[in-house]
Amino acid sequence: xxxxxxxxLTTVDFSYLCPRRGLVGESWLVxxxxxxxxxxxxxxxxxxxxxxxxxxxxxxxxxxxxLVPTAHPSVALEKSDTQLIVKLETENDGLITCKAPEQxxxxxxxxEITTENLKPVLEKIVIDVLPDNVAQVVLKLYPExxxxxxxxxxxxxxxxxxxxxRIAHGHRSAIQIEIDxxxxxxTEAEWAKRWHDIYLITREDLLETFTEGNVSYHRSGxxxxxxxxxxxxxxxxxxxxxxxxxxxxxxxxxAEQISQSHPGKAIKVRxxxxxxxxxxxxxx
Numbered sequence: 001x002x003x004x005x006x007x008x009l010t011t012v013d014f015s016y017l018c019p020r021r022g023l024v025g026e027s028w029l030v031x032x033x034x035x036x037x038x039x040x041x042x043x044x045x046x047x048x049x050x051x052x053x054x055x056x057x058x059x060x061x062x063x064x065x066x067l068v069p070t071a072h073p074s075v076a077l078e079k080s081d082t083q084l085i086v087k088l089e090t091e092n093d094g095l096i097t098c099k100a101p102e103q104x105x106x107x108x109x110x111x112e113i114t115t116e117n118l119k120p121v122l123e124k125i126v127i128d129v130l131p132d133n134v135a136q137v138v139l140k141l142y143p144e145x146x147x148x149x150x151x152x153x154x155x156x157x158x159x160x161x162x163x164x165x166r167i168a169h170g171h172r173s174a175i176q177i178e179i180d181x182x183x184x185x186x187t188e189a190e191w192a193k194r195w196h197d198i199y200l201i202t203r204e205d206l207l208e209t210f211t212e213g214n215v216s217y218h219r220s221g222x223x224x225x226x227x228x229x230x231x232x233x234x235x236x237x238x239x240x241x242x243x244x245x246x247x248x249x250x251x252x253x254x255a256e257q258i259s260q261s262h263p264g265k266a267i268k269v270r271x272x273x274x275x276x277x278x279x280x281x282x283x284x
Contacts (some may be wrong), residue, residue, distance in 0.1 A: 001135065005033045006047070010055045011275040013140070014106075015154040015170040016067040016068040016113035017088045019074045021197050023096055023239055025154040025170020027274035028115060028141045030058060032126070036134040054126055062118065064104045064163035066098060072111045076202035082227070093234040101227035104166040114122075115141040136248035143172055144275050149188035152175045156229060158205065158222040159183050165227035167221070173278070175254070176270040179262055187258060199231070200245040201236045209235060247273040251281035259283045 009032050032054055054084045068086050070077050078085040084105045090097045098105070110117040119139050124162050154170030158269070163169070175189045205220045218238045221230035243249045251271035259267050272278035 001035055002038055003033055004036045004047070004050070005031065006054075007031045009051065010058055012058065012062045013171050013274045014062055014065050014067055015094065015168045017069065017075065017086070018113065019072060019088065020087075020091050023154050023168060023199055023233060024142075024169075025152040025172060025278075026143070026196050027172040028118075028127050028143055029138040029275060030122075031142075033138040033140075034130070035136040035138070036132050039131070039133050053129060057129050058122055059124050062106060064166055065104055065168040066100065066168040067106045067108055067115050067118070068115045069109045069110050069117075070126050071109050077107055078142065080167050085209040093237060094213065094217065095232070096234075097108075097230070097232040098168050099221075099228070099230040100167060101229075103226065104163075104229070106169070106271055116278075124170070142175075144176045148174060148176070148185065149192035150272075151192045151194055151198065153198045153200055155200040155206065156205075156222075156231075157244055157246060158202075158224040158229075159244065161225060163226075165226055165229075166226040169271075171274040173272040173274060174270075175272065177258065177269040178253075178266075180266050181256070181268075191254060195239065199233060200250070201238050201240045202244050203240050203242050206240060246279075247277075249280075251279040255281040255283045258266050261263060 008029050010030050011027055013027050015023055018065040038072045051101045069075060069139050075087045082101060083099055084102055085099045108121060119141055123137045123139050138261055150173055152172050154168055156167035157164040175188050175191050177184050205222050207219045207221050209218055216235040217232050217237045219232040251269045254271060255269040267283040269281045
């Protein structure tokens with residue numbers, strides 16, 4: 001039996017529900033190994049097809065979706081017409097409720113969303129689209145090794161024509177900040193703490209704020225090309241932005257906030273959106 005591999009074939013950017021952390025934005029890299037017999041071309045599988053077809057099915061399954069561990073007792077999942085309604089009773093932050101079209105949510109029959117628990121789910125969908133000579137697919141899912149500060153954020157971009165319009169998808173993102181031309185690790189760490197497992201709301205998408213029990217909630221929502229979306233979660237886990245939450249506007253928001261506390265200083269922010277991409281904002 002022969003094998004081929006592709007490292008860092010794709011990056012899956014998504015959010016998932018966790019009873020302890022709540023709504024978590026995440027980015028995992030995916031390596032792939034294919035084992036099987038050589039075909040008439042002397043290949044297990046054409047590299048060109050690996051990069052296109054396997055990446056396509058992995059992205060379709062998990063990228064820009066909300067992953068829900070349906071086997072956990074704190075999770076409830078209902079179906080209403082073409083929508084799914086997910087509820088999670090968190091350990092410390094009250095109730096999270098998400099209503100979204102089916103294609104925006106991936107129910108996974110596990111008690112916890114981890115790289116190892118998602119691995120067999122993706123391996124199964126990949127093997128199903130491969131030719132018969134491929135006998136086994138082995139995937140490796142893992143977070144980027146980030147040196148320095150990073151945060152996990154979730155958001156939705158209702159104006160986006162693609163899957164970014166889904167209200168609960170996210171990223172694990174590095175943050176680099178310069179003040180007067182010098183990297184400032186202290187400020188980077190402050191933002192990493194401030195935006196640890198944060199949800200970014202565009203103000204015009206905020207439908208209401210209410211209190212239930214001892215918890216204050218924000219309910220946000222909108223209708224976009226893929227359908228109607230709503231998300232309700234603890235207000236302390238949210239940051240309200242006056243603009244949309246594209247990475248360009250996120251970088252500008254952070255730079256403005258830092259500039260207010262460092263008047264007269266030159267500020268440069270490199271805000272990442274997952275793996276090896278992002279935006280730069282400069283305030284002189």
